[in-house]
Amino acid sequence: MxxxxxxxxxxxxxxxxIGRASALRFASEGANLAILDLDSDGLEAVAExxxxxxxxxxxxxxxxxxxxxxxxxxxxFGKIYQEFGFVDVLMNNVGQSARERASEFYNSKPEVWSFVLNVSLFSTLxxxxxxxxxMREAGKGKIVNVASNAGLAGEVGISEYAAAKMGVIGFTRSLARELAPFKVNVNAVCPGVTKTRVIDRIPEDILEKIRVSIPLGFFAEPExxxxxxxxxxxxxARYMTGQSVVVDGGRWMI
Known part of the structure; x- marks a missing residue:
């Protein structure tokens, strides 16, 4: 297609x-791409x-x-508009949990909250x-925000990440209402545990507990x-806006 x-x-x-897989999928669907990341070498590999x-x-x-x-x-974005003239699709994929600094909330630190909220919510805004x-002026456009089922499920030990991703969902809904009169669609995708580099940091016993809680019985691929x-x-998806599409193997059902 x-x-x-x-x-x-x-x-x-x-x-x-997920960002890499999405960029490649968009390319295979015929899009011109602008891809952003801290990892310059990774970006060039994806571009190729x-x-x-x-x-x-x-x-x-x-x-x-x-x-x-x-x-x-x-x-x-100044460079992007100069190159492309208009952005039809924005996918806000940047986000990160506390990873090795994660802890239950009673033992968490404000600097970790700030980091996670900045990366996982502020970057999207x-x-x-x-x-x-x-997009308002053109009367068209698609914004796809990457949230997470972590906020929906309320996982222990990642309270700041859950808060940030629920913030993304709230932002998605509010912006969708604001832009609906201009025929701009704003939606979120909410992944469950996905086979990215992050999964390597999670102990196998915890992964197994998560795996058995997934009705389909396996983790998602980025694709x-x-x-x-x-x-x-x-x-x-022209008649969808403000929605949070959960892709987690049935772990969280709406």
């Missing part, structure tokens, strides 16, 4: 995992693969830097702010999440 043929798509956090998978003549622009830094984001004015993101980025 070429559901994004001729569209201009931006993916943040695109060097690895995207060019091989993409439509003939499709553009791939790589921009390396910190997606939580306002100056970087403002400058990056910051990038969205760059595209909303032009499973990318498939949902591509749907939300396409006109197949």
């Amino acid at each position: 070429l559901r994004l043929e001729g569209k201009n798509a931006v993916v943040t956090g695109a060097a690895n995992g 693969e995207a060019r091989a998978k993409g439509a003939k003549g499709a553009k791939v622009l790589t921009i390396a830097g910190d997606c939580t830094a306002e100056a970087f984001i403002t400058d990056s 910051l990038a969205s702010r760059q595209v909303v004015p032009s 499973d999440i990318a498939a949902a993101a591509a749907f939300l980025a396409s006109d197949d």
